[in-house]
Amino acid sequence: MSEAADNPVLVDPEKYAAVADNFVYVHRALRRDLARIIGGGDELFASDFLRFARILEKHSELEDTLFFPPLEERAPGSTGASVDQHRQIEALVTTLSGGNSTDIQGDLAKLQELLLTHLDDEEQQIMPAMMKHFEAAEIWALDGRIMEFCSPEFMQEMMPWWFTHIDAADRVCVAQNILAGVPPEFLPVLSQWIASGLDETQWNELVGQVPALAATA
Numbered sequence: 001m002s003e004a005a006d007n008p009v010l011v012d013p014e015k016y017a018a019v020a021d022n023f024v025y026v027h028r029a030l031r032r033d034l035a036r037i038i039g040g041g042d043e044l045f046a047s048d049f050l051r052f053a054r055i056l057e058k059h060s061e062l063e064d065t066l067f068f069p070p071l072e073e074r075a076p077g078s079t080g081a082s083v084d085q086h087r088q089i090e091a092l093v094t095t096l097s098g099g100n101s102t103d104i105q106g107d108l109a110k111l112q113e114l115l116l117t118h119l120d121d122e123e124q125q126i127m128p129a130m131m132k133h134f135e136a137a138e139i140w141a142l143d144g145r146i147m148e149f150c151s152p153e154f155m156q157e158m159m160p161w162w163f164t165h166i167d168a169a170d171r172v173c174v175a176q177n178i179l180a181g182v183p184p185e186f187l188p189v190l191s192q193w194i195a196s197g198l199d200e201t202q203w204n205e206l207v208g209q210v211p212a213l214a215a216t217a
């Protein structure tokens with residue numbers, strides 16, 4: 001691992017911005033939503049777990065099919081542990097979302113334990129490896145392909161979910177990254193989806209800091 005990867009101060013801010021959406025800000029929303037679902041008991045599990053499962057599944061799929069194969073080519077052996085964790089997490093999520101769990105709260109606690117370890121591992125191993133082995137422009141090019149893997153229906157569900165499960169400072173960072181990394185033709189509809197998840201105060205606060213977002217909405 002490079003010196004820069006060990007020391008956040010030395011990380012290239014352009015590279016960090018390019019990896020942060022997937023490996024920092026989606027992870028924060030996943031942690032927060034699962035904790036919220038667990039805190040809400042069986043009722044919130046029944047209403048909200050399937051959405052969480054769909055978003056987590058797509059996140060893992062993007063890593064397995066878009067981000068990990070090129071990283072594995074440049075850094076052989078770097079992604080195997082994360083792929084194994086995806087399979088374990090997927091099995092537990094399938095049990096829970098298929099109505100086959102005999103102990104929902106116990107299985108949710110197990111899922112949380114697996115997921116928190118997994119997300120931390122990716123942030124500590126995969127994210128620094130991405131920044132070490134790729135130029136910022138190469139990572140942006142991968143980010144720019146995310147929409148190829150996501151149906152409009154999925155994005156319409158995911159974007160409001162994302163922006164309501166991160167804090168105001170993170171919303172600013174993610175909005176700026178989206179403006180930088182997503183093909184311009186997608187921006188108007190992405191802005192609409194973000195706006196639909198936020199109340200008026202939250203949206204105005206965000207646009208105040210990222211004025212370009214309003215121009216596309």
Ligand SMILES: [Fe+2]
Binds near residue numbers: 022023027063119
């Ligand atoms: Fe991840």
Ligand SMILES: [Fe+2]
Binds near residue numbers: 059063082118122
């Ligand atoms: Fe993952």
